[in-house]
Amino acid sequence: MRGMKAVFNLSLPVAAVAILAGCASVPQRPEEAALPVGGDFLSVEAELPFNTQWWTQFGDPELTALVDRALSANKSLELASANLRAAEASALGARLGRSYSTSANTTAEVGRAARSGEDVDLSVQGGLGASWEFDAFGRIEAQIAAAEFDVEAARQARRDVAVIVASETARNYVQMRGAQTRLEVARKNAQTQAEGLELLQTLFDNGRATRLDLERAEAQYRTTLASLPRYEATIQSSRNALAALTGRAANDPDASLANLVSTRLDIPEHEGAIATGSLAELVRRRPDIREAEATIARQLALGEAARADLFPTITLNADLFALFDDSNNVGDLSSFGFGIGPSISWAGPDLRRVRADIAVADAVSEAAIAQYEQTVLNALSEVESALTDYTNELRRRDDLQRAAASARRAIDLARLRFEEGLDDYLDVLEAQRTLLTAEDQLAESRLQSSSLAIAAYRALGGVELMDGTPQADPEMALE
Structure with a gap:
């Protein structure tokens, strides 16, 4: 095999890039959920x-x-x-x-050019992502x-x-x-x-x-x-x-x-x-x-x-990626990179x-x-x-x-x-x-x-x- 390449993607809140593994906590279900508004009538039986x-x-x-x-x-x-x-x-x-929400994916491909004498290439791609919507x-x-x-x-x-x-x-x-x-x-x-x-x-x-x-x-x-x-x-x-x-x-x-x-x-x-x-x-x-x-x-x-x-809906993202081919390897730091920034989507201008x-x-x-x-x-x-x-x-x-x-x-x-x-x-x-x-x-x-x-x-x-x-x-x- 002549080469191998892999790509990893990660989307995180800005403040959570350094704690990718999941240090953020998931809200636990309360035994008796308190209602945000209009909840006066809910406690009348206790009164x-x-x-x-x-x-x-x-x-x-x-x-x-x-x-x-x-x-x-x-x-x-x-x-x-x-x-x-x-x-x-x-x-x-x-x-x-x-x-925030997380997702993971991985793909692998094996291929060879149609010309005779070409080596078989193995391509591996993987992704790990998380996204967080800012509820503005x-x-x-x-x-x-x-x-x-x-x-x-x-x-x-x-x-x-x-x-x-x-x-x-x-x-x-x-x-x-x-x-x-x-x-x-x-x-x-x-x-x-x-x-x-x-x-x-x-x-x-x-x-x-x-x-x-x-x-x-x-x-x-x-x-x-x-x-x-x-x-x-x-x-x-x-x-x-x-x-x-x-x-x-x-x-x-x-x-x-x-x-x-x-x-x-x-x-x-x-x-x-x-x-x-x-x-x-x-x-x-x-x-x-x-x-x-x-x-x-x-x-x-x-x-x-x-x-x-x-x-608009505002989502904060951060990307971490790596690319490997026949010219680099997993230990090569030059193969890594990252990106960070918001994502904005809107149903307009047609809001009918x-x-x-x-x-x-x-x-x-x-x-x-x-x-x-x-x-x-x-x-x-x-x-x-x-x-x-x-x-x-x-x-x-x-x-x-x-x-x-x-x-x-x-x-x-x-x-x-x-x-x-x-x-x-x-x-x-x-x-x-x-x-x-x-x-x-x-x-x-x-x-x-x-x-x-x-x-x-x-x-x-x-x-x-x-x-x-x-x-x-x-x-x-x-x-």
């Missing part, structure tokens, strides 16, 4: 004593265990967590824009800010999923217990009606009752029996939903899920008051509102990054595309602001409706409790008057029907009041103010 485990207010250990299991095993939450990790990784990549107009910082706000939006989206998972778990559990209670009421009334039907059959055989009385009693008994499969189906569907929420298949023979169906417990009811605080606090703690706010900040940051493209990108960013920001305002309006509507419905249902439940008590006394009086021959059996049937309706409505109202309490917590963002916290609006602390 106020919030209770995020609202489901413990129902005083049901089974419910607490189910919600805890759902929050640790739910697949939608795993998806939201993966999205958050992806956003954090993207933010880490954006922060690397503050540091804030483009990199704006991109970093957008990435950090994207992380916050993903974090709030995950929290929103957690609120939904917890509330849906609690709602399905309450639905199952409510269906079990209503099933028990229907079975108890069916048993009472069956005994009455047997007695009426005996009276009919002895000529003391009419065929009309017997048919009416039979129709009422069969109607009550017809309601049993509906409650049983509700119990099973709620069990299947709880299985999915806790990360299990509907046909999973899990003992804990089987015990939920086989063990009949009372409907869990909310204990104490729902401490809501002021509407301003609501706006700060609902995850969908905070996600929308982070989205606005992200779009505004992207708009700043787009405006930075109106100005840049201005179009700015217009797009501004329009998307306006859309994000409109979405935020609509989210706030929807949140206020949901809270007002949930609290109003919950308050009204509590009043309805109190009236139904008194109605059920009166219906129990009425059926005793109706039986007594029938046995003494003062009334016919139609009055007994009517009293039984009234009692069944009252007890079923009472069970349904207890179910609804618990479900509406869960809906209120969901509307409040899955949190409530801790006990002892001063209320901005005392009327919003509902019993």
Whole structure:
């Protein structure tokens, strides 16, 4: 081989030419990234004593265990967590824009001229490069800010999923217990009606009752029996939903899920008051509102990054090179050289595309602001409706409790008057029907009041103010 030549190129920041090997540090990802602007709302949860485990207010250990299991095993939450990790990784990549970038390459060629008798030449070239952009107009910082706000939006989206998972778990559990209670009421009334039907059959055989009385009693008994499969189906569907929420298949023979169906417990009811605080606090703690706010900040940051493209991009470079051929060697210092200087690039003088990108960013920001305002309006509507419905249902439940008590006394009086021959059996049937309706409505109202309490917590963002916290609006602390 007649000769060998190699070329090495290196681009570095001006101040870093002497420390080529990488003495510059890469920014580390913080555990909780602080947002550059508009970050006041991010620390509100630490400023106020919030209770995020609202489901413990129902005083049901089974419910607490189910919600805890759902929050640790739910697949939608795993998806939201993966999205958050992806956003954090993207933010880490954006922060690397503050540091210099490096690259390396090497090539080798073997060749010989077409003329006969020529020697084979080996050519080796290698390069090691690094470049650093001087962020004179804030483009990199704006991109970093957008990435950090994207992380916050993903974090709030995950929290929103957690609120939904917890509330849906609690709602399905309450639905199952409510269906079990209503099933028990229907079975108890069916048993009472069956005994009455047997007695009426005996009276009919002895000529003391009419065929009309017997048919009416039979129709009422069969109607009550017809309601049993509906409650049983509700119990099973709620069990299947709880299985999915806790990360299990509907046909999973899990003992804990089987015990939920086989063990009949009372409907869990909310204990104490729902401490809501002021509407301003609501706006700060609902995850969908905070996600929308982070989205606005992200779009505004992207708009700043787009405006930075109106100005030149300045990159500082330094070159170190070496050239070897048949007339020199690696140890020959005359084969080495270096160069240093800035590199400037600009999208101008035709900036129409840049201005179009700015217009797009501004329009998307306006859309994000409109979405935020609509989210706030929807949140206020949901809270007002949930609290109003919950308050009204509590009043309805109190009236139904008194109605059920009166219906129990009425059926005793109706039986007594029938046995003494003062009334016919139609009055007994009517009293039984009234009692069944009252007890079923009472069970349904207890179910609804618990479900509406869960809906209120969901509307409040899955949190409530801790006990002892001063209320901005005392009327919003509902019993």
